[in-house]
Amino acid sequence: MSGTPPAGTITLAGKTVSRLGLGTMRLTGPGTWGDPPDRAQALDVLRQAVHTHGITHIDTAHAYGPHTVERLIKDALHPYPEDLLIATKVGLEAWPAPYKWTPNGDPAYLRNSVEGSLCRLGVERLELCYLHRIDPRFPLAEQVGTLKSLQSEGKIGHIGLSKVSTADYQEASKDVAVAAVQNVLNIHDRYDPVQELCRDEGIPYVPYRPLDAGSAARDGALATALAWLLQLGPHIAPIPGTSNPQHLADIVRAATDGGAP
Numbered sequence: 001m002s003g004t005p006p007a008g009t010i011t012l013a014g015k016t017v018s019r020l021g022l023g024t025m026r027l028t029g030p031g032t033w034g035d036p037p038d039r040a041q042a043l044d045v046l047r048q049a050v051h052t053h054g055i056t057h058i059d060t061a062h063a064y065g066p067h068t069v070e071r072l073i074k075d076a077l078h079p080y081p082e083d084l085l086i087a088t089k090v091g092l093e094a095w096p097a098p099y100k101w102t103p104n105g106d107p108a109y110l111r112n113s114v115e116g117s118l119c120r121l122g123v124e125r126l127e128l129c130y131l132h133r134i135d136p137r138f139p140l141a142e143q144v145g146t147l148k149s150l151q152s153e154g155k156i157g158h159i160g161l162s163k164v165s166t167a168d169y170q171e172a173s174k175d176v177a178v179a180a181v182q183n184v185l186n187i188h189d190r191y192d193p194v195q196e197l198c199r200d201e202g203i204p205y206v207p208y209r210p211l212d213a214g215s216a217a218r219d220g221a222l223a224t225a226l227a228w229l230l231q232l233g234p235h236i237a238p239i240p241g242t243s244n245p246q247h248l249a250d251i252v253r254a255a256t257d258g259g260a261p
């Protein structure tokens with residue numbers, strides 16, 4: 001049974017979910033590549049997030065592993081609780097060592113990625129699917145247009161954008177209803193004009209790397225880091241990541257004690 005949502009709730013992709021989400025990029029092997037060193041612990045983090053701590057927003061991507069994390073989520077949590085939102089992303093290709101990420105907005109690649117995510121997550125629809133990166137080789141309208149076609153086919157519920165500028169957001173918004181934006185924002189990297197735009201337009205803003213990849217979690221600064229994000233407004237839904245159940249409990253406590261309005 002889920003507990004009380006940490007840091008309150010937000011409406012995201014048509015669902016009421018906990019404002020505190022869980023980022024899953026680091027539930028992999030070293031360098032965000034391959035299987036986790038301790039698979040049982042990775043499954044525990046996912047299960048405890050949902051069943052113990054009341055987190056109902058999990059953020060992932062087909063590129064994490066690649067594919068590893070989507071499979072872990074299914075193994076840990078399927079059949080999914082009704083109130084759980086799993087957000088995934090397509091359009092960023094992960095290559096093995098030397099590990100690198102490459103945007104890929106080819107319509108065929110986006111389509112195959114969505115089909116793969118549906119299968120790995122064991123769902124009929126991706127409730128929230130972000131375009132992970134804009135690929136400069138293709139017009140943005142074509143990339144979001146591909147996701148819109150998949151939405152019309154019932155394979156995607158809502159479309160989000162990731163790592164975008166205000167100009168990108170405005171251009172994409174001409175073609176699709178943007179359900180959420182995911183950009184980097186944390187106590188050390190404090191300014192993103194897209195955050196202000198989302199606040200003004202009432203669009204959920206999902207800060208990624210909210211603990212500055214862990215540095216904002218050390219030296220007792222965890223509660224301050226999360227409180228700083230949450231006080232920016234009710235449109236903020238941070239997704240701190242951890243592979244450690246104790247760190248997860250610390251995050252939830254910090255968000256509940258220090259971040260709730």
Ligand SMILES: NC(=O)c1ccc[n+]([C@@H]2O[C@H](COP(=O)([O-])OP(=O)(O)OC[C@H]3O[C@@H](n4cnc5c(N)ncnc54)[C@H](OP(=O)(O)O)[C@@H]3O)[C@@H](O)[C@H]2O)c1
Pocket residue numbers: 022023024025026059060132162163182183207208209210211212213214215217218222239240241242243244246247248250251
């Ligand atoms: N859209 C995008 O392009 C994009 C890019 C990057 C990330 N993301 C998303 O954002 C999520 C979060 O970003 P992130 O994982 O890069 O960085 P983050 O959440 O800022 O920091 C994660 C790091 O913090 C450490 N940590 C967490 N709690 C801690 C605690 N209580 N004490 C000490 N260390 C702690 C974790 O290590 P332990 O595992 O040891 O706890 C992990 O290495 C990702 O998981 C992913 O879902 C999206």
